[in-house]
Amino acid sequence: MDNLSDTLKKLKITAVDKTEDSLEGCLDCLLQALAQNNTETSEKIQASGILQLFASLLTPQSSCKAKVANIIAEVAKNEFMRIPCVDAGLISPLVQLLNSKDQEVLLQTGRALGNICYDSHEGRSAVDQAGGAQIVIDHLRSLCSITDPANEKLLTVFCGMLMNYSNENDSLQAQLINMGVIPTLVKLLGIHCQNAALTEMCLVAFGNLAELESSKEQFASTNIAEELVKLFKKQIEHDKREMIFEVLAPLAENDAIKLQLVEAGLVECLLEIVQQKVDSDKEDDITELKTGSDLMVLLLLGDESMQKLFEGGKGSVFQRVLSWIPSNNHQLQLAGALAIANFARNDANCIHMVDNGIVEKLMDLLDRHVEDGNVTVQHAALSALRNLAIPVINKAKMLSAGVTEAVLKFLKSEMPPVQFKLLGTLRMLIDAQAEAAEQLGKNVKLVERLVEWCEAKDHAGVMGESNRLLSALIRHSKSKDVIKTIVQSGGIKHLVTMATSEHVIMQNEALVALALIAALELGTAEKDLESAKLVQILHRLLADERSAPEIKYNSMVLICALMGSECLHKEVQDLAFLDVVSKLRSHENKSVAQQASLTEQRLTVES
Amino acid sequence: MPEQSNDYRVAVFGAGGVGKSSLVLRFVKGTFRESYIPTVEDTYRQVISCDKSICTLQITDTTGSHQFPAMQRLSISKGHAFILVYSITSRQSLEELKPIYEQICEIKGDVESIPIMLVGNKCDESPSREVQSSEAEALARTWKCAFMETSAKLNHNVKELFQELLNLEKRRTVSLQIDGKKSKQQKRKEKLKGKC
Numbered sequence: 012m013d014n015l016s017d018t019l020k021k022l023k024i025t026a027v028d029k030t031e032d033s034l035e036g037c038l039d040c041l042l043q044a045l046a047q048n049n050t051e052t053s054e055k056i057q058a059s060g061i062l063q064l065f066a067s068l069l070t071p072q073s074s075c076k077a078k079v080a081n082i083i084a085e086v087a088k089n090e091f092m093r094i095p096c097v098d099a100g101l102i103s104p105l106v107q108l109l110n111s112k113d114q115e116v117l118l119q120t121g122r123a124l125g126n127i128c129y130d131s132h133e134g135r136s137a138v139d140q141a142g143g144a145q146i147v148i149d150h151l152r153s154l155c156s157i158t159d160p161a162n163e164k165l166l167t168v169f170c171g172m173l174m175n176y177s178n179e180n181d182s183l184q185a186q187l188i189n190m191g192v193i194p195t196l197v198k199l200l201g202i203h204c205q206n207a208a209l210t211e212m213c214l215v216a217f218g219n220l221a222e223l224e225s226s227k228e229q230f231a232s233t234n235i236a237e238e239l240v241k242l243f244k245k246q247i248e249h250d251k252r253e254m255i256f257e258v259l260a261p262l263a264e265n266d267a268i269k270l271q272l273v274e275a276g277l278v279e280c281l282l283e284i285v286q287q288k289v290d291s292d293k294e295d296d297i298t299e300l301k302t303g304s305d306l307m308v309l310l311l312l313g314d315e316s317m318q319k320l321f322e323g324g325k326g327s328v329f330q331r332v333l334s335w336i337p338s339n340n341h342q343l344q345l346a347g348a349l350a351i352a353n354f355a356r357n358d359a360n361c362i363h364m365v366d367n368g369i370v371e372k373l374m375d376l377l378d379r380h381v382e383d384g385n386v387t388v389q390h391a392a393l394s395a396l397r398n399l400a401i402p403v404i405n406k407a408k409m410l411s412a413g414v415t416e417a418v419l420k421f422l423k424s425e426m427p428p429v430q431f432k433l434l435g436t437l438r439m440l441i442d443a444q445a446e447a448a449e450q451l452g453k454n455v456k457l458v459e460r461l462v463e464w465c466e467a468k469d470h471a472g473v474m475g476e477s478n479r480l481l482s483a484l485i486r487h488s489k490s491k492d493v494i495k496t497i498v499q500s501g502g503i504k505h506l507v508t509m510a511t512s513e514h515v516i517m518q519n520e521a522l523v524a525l526a527l528i529a530a531l532e533l534g535t536a537e538k539d540l541e542s543a544k545l546v547q548i549l550h551r552l553l554a555d556e557r558s559a560p561e562i563k564y565n566s567m568v569l570i571c572a573l574m575g576s577e578c579l580h581k582e583v584q585d586l587a588f589l590d591v592v593s594k595l596r597s598h599e600n601k602s603v604a605q606q607a608s609l610t611e612q613r614l615t616v617e618s
Numbered sequence: 619m620p621e622q623s624n625d626y627r628v629a630v631f632g633a634g635g636v637g638k639s640s641l642v643l644r645f646v647k648g649t650f651r652e653s654y655i656p657t658v659e660d661t662y663r664q665v666i667s668c669d670k671s672i673c674t675l676q677i678t679d680t681t682g683s684h685q686f687p688a689m690q691r692l693s694i695s696k697g698h699a700f701i702l703v704y705s706i707t708s709r710q711s712l713e714e715l716k717p718i719y720e721q722i723c724e725i726k727g728d729v730e731s732i733p734i735m736l737v738g739n740k741c742d743e744s745p746s747r748e749v750q751s752s753e754a755e756a757l758a759r760t761w762k763c764a765f766m767e768t769s770a771k772l773n774h775n776v777k778e779l780f781q782e783l784l785n786l787e788k789r790r791t792v793s794l795q796i797d798g799k800k801s802k803q804q805k806r807k808e809k810l811k812g813k814c
Contacts, residue, residue: 132755181766181775181778181782182767182775222781223778224777224778305667308666308667312664312666345667349665349666349667352665353664353665355662356662356663356664357662386668387667387668390667390668391665391667391668394663394665395665397663398662398663398665401660401661401662426668428668429668438660439660442660
């Protein structure tokens, strides 16, 4: 290390004189010292102030430019050296050297720039200003089909440099994409698939770019899906597979790429992984099982890819996924249930699956997760049942299979996602199913829980679904007993509040339910309706120009129905209903105008 | 009604006119539309695992909220992540964020584990720029938070902003669509060191 001080001193003099021979010797010394102890040598280099002299040694005429670039590449492995390299004005001459024809110069320059950009904002913006990226991309493009080892090494370094340059920096990633780097990288991956280092670097670079939304369209127009699947099939090492997964996952967010991946046979690979890893308790295998089955679900989020894999319910993929549900592995159960939930995205698929016994499988799965169950599995299975309950023809079948009873076991759940899907499933099931609606509507435990959840302000979804189910129980059962149960449980005030929801659909559902209450059990409900200020709310809805026509119409129907109650009638009289209603006689919507006339007459007669 | 109600609250702060609402609107109307627009349609739904939360966004005007300090405190104490928006054409709007940041520190204590993003919006209006990105970056470094410039108008970096914010979440898995991005980035970093 004493030698090093001497060398640095000597270098200071020779660098200025540019006496070539001794200069070469000094640089070799530095490289040797760096190889022995990079950090310590780098500290000394910085302290010596020699960095500033390097710029003059990086000119195209300099005979030692490759060595100097090599030294810079080495020192820039240290975080504390990166800003000093930028401040010493090294970026611009380095970028100039990227125009060299000499392979060694290109290699060392690429390394130097890549390491300076590593995790360094200053490095990246300096390279950006000097226009380094475009030159590197041009090189990649012109060199990409040469397969000799030296060239492949250079390509690897260039890919790495672009990766470091754009990592965690969206605007630089966008810049690379605009420069058209993606097709070139995909081409590299195809040509050099035998070269592990280069392949790996390509994958890392992809992973970096794939996170940007704007890249996906470009990726979709290349054969990346095919190349990645080809590569994946060859990999047996866990780490390599994980790397490919990391690229596949963000790419598979794009629906076009989903379909390409399915067509390239990715699903078969994933199924094989699951088969191999399902019984293993090794950590790597568990991770891979999760990544593989998660990706499988992701592919099913696309409509086209999903339908292709369903193959009329006879596809081997569908069959295999089905077999995951009764497995003993929670991850597989989850993936299986999520897959079914996503296959259940159109009537034909839902009807086919219900006819072929999917409901029993899902109920068995739910049954295994009642006590201390896995929340994600519960949520997934309930989500599947919710979607399956949408086609009219499935409702009766699912009801007679006992789905309501199975689902109600989760009424005690404190997990909002589970509550949300439980409510959704019940609401889909009772749609136009009077008997089921009546049965559920008389279930005091359920109704009390619904009323409780109507106040779950932290969970808008649960709150909304509870309100809607409450209304649905009344609308589909049209049962006095159901209304009585809801009144007793304190549900009326929620239905009144729901009439002011931001969603017209919900407003309307509330008004229709309230109209049924007024028609069937006004006496039982009048006190609650009064204290919930229903009449005032109706007045506001009618006076508000923004209310939808159906809201105006149903509010007037409800006003008429409420006149049967003495106390509510009095409230109607106290507010200036006649004014707002008579204005509505000229409403552009004919039904509203007509109902306004009728209501006006009623109000006049009864006043 | 959100599809899933695993609440994850993002509070958006910024002076009037910096484009908070347009940013959020851009985001909500953008590619994540399906999962974000509250919907009451009774149609088929895509289903993703419920450990991947959906977030709700709460926008607070720093100019307006001076009148309601309690509201501001509430959004901070209930917030899981924070977006501090200024306009690159107004130094004043950046200044106004400082007391907000201080209040976040005061209420939340250890802010290093909380996702905070300093956002310079209107980067499409570069000619009338008053705040250089390097300045804001430096501020972000002292605040130990992330920084990004966006243009709600051009839809530049908008989705990335929200994605990045969620990537900063260290305590739980929060994701817009798929999880694991953060750990992925870290892994990748480790892999790359010294590669060049």
